[in-house]
Amino acid sequence: MSIAEKITESQVWKSIFRHPMPTDRRNRVVVMLTNFFLHLHPVSVKKQGIALSYTWCMGGTTFFLFIVEVVTGVLLMFYYRPTLEHAYNDILALRDVTTLGILRELHRWGAHAMVIAVWLHMYRVFLTGSYKPPREFNWVVGVLLLVLTLLLSFTGYLLPWDQLAIWAITVGSNMARATPGVGVEGPGASLMKLNGVSLITSGSDAKFALLGGRSVGEMTLNRFYVLHCVAIPLAATILIMIHFWRVRKDGGISGPM
Amino acid sequence: MDIKPDLVTNLLDVHPDLTAGVMTGLAWYYLLAAMLNGAAAAYVAYMEMVSEGASRQGLTPRSRRLPDWLMVVYFGLYGVAVLFILAKGFIPKGIDALTIAYGFCALANVILAIAAGADAAHHAEVKDHGHGVGQEVGAPSLDDHIPAVGIGGPINRTLWTLIWAVCAVIFQAMGFVYILHGEYALPGFIRNAIDYVSGPTTFFTGATIAFFAMYKFRKQFSNGLVAWGIVNAFLLFFGLSMTDYDFRDIVTKPDNVPIVGLIVLVGFFTWLSLRRAVINDSRMALGLPNLEELEPEKTLTWPDLVYTELIAMVALTIFLVVWAIALQAPLEQPASSTTAPNPSKAPWYFLGLQEMLVYFDPWMAGVVLPSMIVVGLMAMPYIDTNKQGNGYYTIAQRKFAYLTFQYGYLVLWVVLILLGTFLRGPNWNFFGPYEYWDVHKLIPLNNVNLSEIFWVQMLGTRRPVNILIRELPGILVVLSYFILLPPLMEKFFFRKIRLQGGWVRYAVLATLILFMASLPIKMVLRWTLNLKYLVAIPEYFFNI
Numbered sequence: 001m002s003i004a005e006k007i008t009e010s011q012v013w014k015s016i017f018r019h020p021m022p023t024d025r026r027n028r029v030v031v032m033l034t035n036f037f038l039h040l041h042p043v044s045v046k047k048q049g050i051a052l053s054y055t056w057c058m059g060g061t062t063f064f065l066f067i068v069e070v071v072t073g074v075l076l077m078f079y080y081r082p083t084l085e086h087a088y089n090d091i092l093a094l095r096d097v098t099t100l101g102i103l104r105e106l107h108r109w110g111a112h113a114m115v116i117a118v119w120l121h122m123y124r125v126f127l128t129g130s131y132k133p134p135r136e137f138n139w140v141v142g143v144l145l146l147v148l149t150l151l152l153s154f155t156g157y158l159l160p161w162d163q164l165a166i167w168a169i170t171v172g173s174n175m176a177r178a179t180p181g182v183g184v185e186g187p188g189a190s191l192m193k194l195n196g197v198s199l200i201t202s203g204s205d206a207k208f209a210l211l212g213g214r215s216v217g218e219m220t221l222n223r224f225y226v227l228h229c230v231a232i233p234l235a236a237t238i239l240i241m242i243h244f245w246r247v248r249k250d251g252g253i254s255g256p257m
Numbered sequence: 258m259d260i261k262p263d264l265v266t267n268l269l270d271v272h273p274d275l276t277a278g279v280m281t282g283l284a285w286y287y288l289l290a291a292m293l294n295g296a297a298a299a300y301v302a303y304m305e306m307v308s309e310g311a312s313r314q315g316l317t318p319r320s321r322r323l324p325d326w327l328m329v330v331y332f333g334l335y336g337v338a339v340l341f342i343l344a345k346g347f348i349p350k351g352i353d354a355l356t357i358a359y360g361f362c363a364l365a366n367v368i369l370a371i372a373a374g375a376d377a378a379h380h381a382e383v384k385d386h387g388h389g390v391g392q393e394v395g396a397p398s399l400d401d402h403i404p405a406v407g408i409g410g411p412i413n414r415t416l417w418t419l420i421w422a423v424c425a426v427i428f429q430a431m432g433f434v435y436i437l438h439g440e441y442a443l444p445g446f447i448r449n450a451i452d453y454v455s456g457p458t459t460f461f462t463g464a465t466i467a468f469f470a471m472y473k474f475r476k477q478f479s480n481g482l483v484a485w486g487i488v489n490a491f492l493l494f495f496g497l498s499m500t501d502y503d504f505r506d507i508v509t510k511p512d513n514v515p516i517v518g519l520i521v522l523v524g525f526f527t528w529l530s531l532r533r534a535v536i537n538d539s540r541m542a543l544g545l546p547n548l549e550e551l552e553p554e555k556t557l558t559w560p561d562l563v564y565t566e567l568i569a570m571v572a573l574t575i576f577l578v579v580w581a582i583a584l585q586a587p588l589e590q591p592a593s594s595t596t597a598p599n600p601s602k603a604p605w606y607f608l609g610l611q612e613m614l615v616y617f618d619p620w621m622a623g624v625v626l627p628s629m630i631v632v633g634l635m636a637m638p639y640i641d642t643n644k645q646g647n648g649y650y651t652i653a654q655r656k657f658a659y660l661t662f663q664y665g666y667l668v669l670w671v672v673l674i675l676l677g678t679f680l681r682g683p684n685w686n687f688f689g690p691y692e693y694w695d696v697h698k699l700i701p702l703n704n705v706n707l708s709e710i711f712w713v714q715m716l717g718t719r720r721p722v723n724i725l726i727r728e729l730p731g732i733l734v735v736l737s738y739f740i741l742l743p744p745l746m747e748k749f750f751f752r753k754i755r756l757q758g759g760w761v762r763y764a765v766l767a768t769l770i771l772f773m774a775s776l777p778i779k780m781v782l783r784w785t786l787n788l789k790y791l792v793a794i795p796e797y798f799f800n801i
Contacts, residue, residue: 028559041562047552050562053533054549056526057569064570068577088591095588105581112515113577115606119519119666120526122634126662127530128549129646129655136638143634150606157604164512166592167601171611175623178798186620187799215594254648256549 040244042252049253054128058121062149063240065114069152072107073229079103080159082225084218087161111153118149130254138246141239148236155228158221166216169224173216176207183207272502272693274442279505280435281355283496287432288362290492294425295369297485299323302373302418327372334365359436363429370429374422377415407539408480408532417482424489431496442500443691452689457615458784460680464672465777468664471531475652479532491524501691507679511587516605516678523671527663533650534659541651549649599683599696608677609670615685616779618790618800626772633769637662640766642758657754665773704789707731724794731792735801738775743767 007013008021022031032043048054079098080090094104122142125131131139158169178186182205189200202214212219247253303323323331338361345354434441471478478484498504508517537547556562603611613622645654652659680687682694705714711730712720721727746767747755755763782788792801 022559025557028557032558038559038563041558044555044557045562047554047556047561048549050556050565051552052565053529056529057565060566060569061573064573068574091588095585102578102581105584105586106577108586109515109580109584110577112512112605113518116515116519116522120522123523123526123666124530126637126666127534127659128648128650130648131638132641132644132647133638139638140635143631146634147631153606154604160588161592162587163589163592163596163598164587166594167598168604170597171601172603172607175610175619178619179624180620183620183624185798186624187794187797190797216592217594256547256648 040248042248045253046255049255055253056120056124058117058124062114062117062121065110065117066236066240068110069107069114070233072103072110073233075103076107077229082159082221084161084221087159087221091160091162107156111156115149115153118146122146125254128254135246135250135254138243138250141243141246145236145239145243148232148239152228152232152236155224155232158216158224159228161221169220170216173207173210176210177202177205179206272506274500274502275440279499280438280440283499284359284432284435286496286499287428287435288359288366290489290496291363291366291370291425291429291432293492294421294428294489295366295373298370298373298418298421298425301414301421301482302377324372324376327369331365331369334361334368338362338365356436359432363432366425366429370422370425374419377418405536406543406545407476407536409476412482421485428492443497448501448691452692455680455687455689455692457676457680457687457780460676461668461672461777461780464668465664468668471527472652472660475531475535479528479535481532484528484532498690503688503693504690507694511584512605513678514584516674519671520675523667527667530650531652534652537649537651538653541653547649547651600681600685602677602681605674605678608681609673611685612673612677612681613776616776616783618798620798621801626776629769629772633773636765636769640758640762640769642754642762661770661773669773669776704783704787706790706793707734707788708793710786710788724796728792728794731790731801734791739768739771742771746770 001009017031018034019027019030022028029043032038032041076094079094081087091104095101125139125142154169154172158165177183180186181188181192182200183189184200184202184205184207186200186206189205190198192199202208208214210223211217212223338358341348341354341358341361348354431441499508507513533548537549540547602608610622610627613626616622617626641655641658643655643658645651646658679690682688682692683696683698684700686698686700688694688698707730708720708727712718712727725732743764747763751763751766754766758766779788782791790800792799794800
């Protein structure tokens with residue numbers, strides 16, 4: 001008995017994987033059913049459905065980039081403090097002092113790549129008509145995931161707290177000021193009055209709610225940090241689970257009906 | 258012009274078109290372009306381009322192999338080049354290892370291109386099927402090649418091999434110019450001419466025309482040789498443009514690099530999907546199964562899909578790590594709420610929306626239109642009642658949906674992002690690709706509101722004091738746009754769609770289409786009438 005066989009025949013190995021190496025047909029089926037990570041997939045798939053020229057591999061790329069963002073993001077959180085005092089200097093230190101100084105690069109380029117991958121994934125899904133019944137609702141979930149991806153990227157943009165960051169967020173969040181009805185410079189806001197007192201002011205409008213202040217400041221940094229690291233990733237995770245589950249329930253990878 | 262090292266030019270803050278670093282970069286860039294074209298020439302000369310075309314003719318799809326001597330020489334020369342680069346530290350000073358390595362790579366490219374061209378020309382004289390020692394009867398001919406269904410007539414292999422071989426040699430020659438410190442930059446008059454004709458109007462109109470031309474000539478466009486020609490044109494344009502300081506300055510900003518990648522990826526996938534749709538449409542017209550129906554059988558997920566995923570993950574990881582090492586993430590001065598940069602730009606993926614601010618107020622460009630995009634995307638599967646085209650690439654079976662979505666994505670989203678990123682400078686003024694971003698550039702603002710045009714210019718009176726009367730013309734225009742147009746559109750264009758989906762679906766569709774069309778309409782009104790707002794009630798922040 002070789003060493004490899006000894007390992008795969010041991011009680012520890014069997015307790016983890018519950019079956020031999022997937023080298024024959026039976027075990028290739030079993031592995032997909034008994035492995036937690038692999039059970040996202042069906043046991044067998046349409047040949048046409050996994051052709052790269054058909055799928056462009058963009059959905060999987062997006063998911064993989066999401067995982068990269070989670071892992072690098074958690075590592076970055078060890079180094080970064082979201083306060084006016086520390087934020088910028090922590091990023092500087094990440095670049096100049098820290099071992100493996102490419103952590104922030106991986107995170108930032110991964111984020112850009114993820115935005116592009118989401119767009120291309122949706123582009124492919126549209127061009128192949130894969131949003132059509134029975135996959136309508138999963139397309140809707142996908143659109144929500146697109147919005148969350150953009151929001152993740154947007155909230156993360158502020159965290160380095162440099163000139164690029166705060167002015168990009170200022171330009172972006174100025175739009176909230178113009179939200180009809182609830183933005184202080186939006187149409188209809190001046191009509192929102194109670195006994196002659198304006199309900200919508202620069203201290204109570206949509207932009208204030210987004211920024212936690214009248215302009216981008218320390219409360220914004222805190223707010224965006226929490227959104228970026230906790231709230232949106234949680235929401236995205238739940239939607240990703242639904243998205244994958246529905247892919248299976250709606251008939252797997254799309255193909256000619 | 259005297260060439261200084263990059264560090265010196267940075268310290269002096271001068272703006273030279275060419276520096277030593279740029280020229281080295283360009284030399285290797287053209288080496289890559291020559292390598293790609295050499296490979297293209299060899300591919301056309303030696304390989305079966307689309308075996309599907311041959312098999313339709315009853316011929317055995319088969320490939321010729323590159324001659325052994327060519328393989329040995331080509332990879333041998335590249336191997337020697339790599340050795341020189343690796344051994345850089347051991348080579349005595351005074352000998353430039355990189356330049357020598359460059360010479361070997363260039364030699365390999367040129368030999369490949371010339372050999373492929375000569376081989377194709379030699380075989381062009383052999384017209385019969387099946388020739389040479391050991392070739393079975395019925396092998397595809399080498400001079401003409403039959404492409405896949407729908408991609409056009411037979412292709413002359415000799416001609417196209419020669420074209421790509423010549424391209425390879427030209428690109429390689431340009432690379433040599435730069436490695437030998439030749440200071441060639443794009444001539445100033447060409448740059449000025451391009452800057453002169455550039456503008457939001459020409460840029461957007463050109464993109465729209467290009468989009469519809471791509472659709473109209475999709476059979477030609479989806480031919481691999483035409484597409485490769487476009488790739489070469491892009492490579493040449495990019496290489497020449499990089500000799501301009503201002504172009505380089507904006508394109509190589511770290512956060513703009515992903516957009517260059519976006520252009521390449523969107524371009525490639527647009528071409529690929531169009532090609533598959535053209536092939537599918539032609540196949541289905543002939544009663545053949547489409548490409549997605551060719552392999553209906555199932556395969557086990559382990560190993561076929563699991564391994565693909567593993568390889569993709571490894572490749573992506575390597576790609577990200579290389580990108581992260583090669584390009585540092587941007588970090589500017591610490592945040593200061595008092596000194597705003599000019600221009601202040603949103604993150605790149607929102608720059609299409611920021612560009613819309615030129616034509617719409619923030620409440621439209623920043624709130625209503627983005628919301629309509631999201632709502633419209635979510636509504637799409639419910640208003641598209643066309644049952645055809647589900648799960649395969651096709652244009653013929655869903656022209657309207659295909660064109661509308663692709664126009665929205667490519668022109669109204671991606672092209673506007675490019676415009677907002679690369680061509681909008683200080684004060685959001687338009688700058689040509691080679692133009693210096695002058696903060697003091699003055700653009701006369703003579704935009705007028707519709708109320709001004711109607712009351713003052715047309716009726717010759719003063720504008721009424723009452724806001725509602727003053728803005729009545731604009732209000733009527735906007736109301737009739739959203740209320741009168743849908744029934745008219747239904748009558749003339751969308752009868753079939755309305756009958757299929759009913760009035761509710763049609764009303765949603767019409768509203769979305771009208772919102773989408775409002776952007777190009779507003780653009781055209783701005784360019785032709787200098788129109789600022791149709792309805793302008795700044796008193797209530799209500800401007801349309």
